Amino acid sequence: MNFEMRDGHEYIDEMKLLFVEYVKSLGVTADVKEFEGLEKKYKGEGEAMYIAFVDSKPAGCVAIRRVDASTAEMKRLYVRPDFRRTGLGMSMAKIVVEEAKENGYKRLLLDSLPSMESAKQLYNVLGFRSTDAETKRPIRTVVHLTLPLVKEA
Template structure:
């Protein structure tokens, strides 16, 4: 098995990330039984990838199986968004590798903190975040769902 995580920079790579993010959006909205439009998804995908500082794409044996994005939150803080691994990509450490790439990218951007929100029922994703050092925090944006909010201090290495 060959896992590769790279920053998505070419038009083709960005198109793959966009498609994976849309797959994620369809999955999560079906899973939750409600839309994520409160996150500004219509604008996000109309202007894609303008709302992101960076995007990463994961490949297993040459097949695109996952992606994650880094969005600016404020001048000191980034947000890990849209982590998604396709069913065929799961079980190979893809989610962890994507998170690690995003964490390093956030450090390179000069962020001192990285935020994320997730659903408590996504137990595998939650355990990846916990193992990487994310801790629970108070709600950091207006979100009508019962989400779990987490943060990672980027000034210390985990």
């Protein structure tokens, strides 16, 4: 699939709509007002927000957020239903993984819902592993995953 990733900050209105769709897809009520101030998020050093276009149509989004100097978090990976099962989600996730490496992060985190089977498969293929066993009190409604970005000696 041919797609183009662009800076989401240049498409704030479209990003807000994608974020609302993402939240609604999780079974939570949301509206655009909840994302006021989005233009100021994901703008720090080592952070970014992307929108994917397919045939000039907004098809999905993803962001990368800095946790600390060695850790980043992939956020809001979402692909609209018409563009699912095309490889777009995998392609966007790979771009974030590569960007995290280029920015010198040593690991990439994310969280997902247990019910998101296709997302969990995608993350597994990329090499993400659960960290819930390491957590003293894991939240059963969220799956926490990590991907080492550097080879351990």
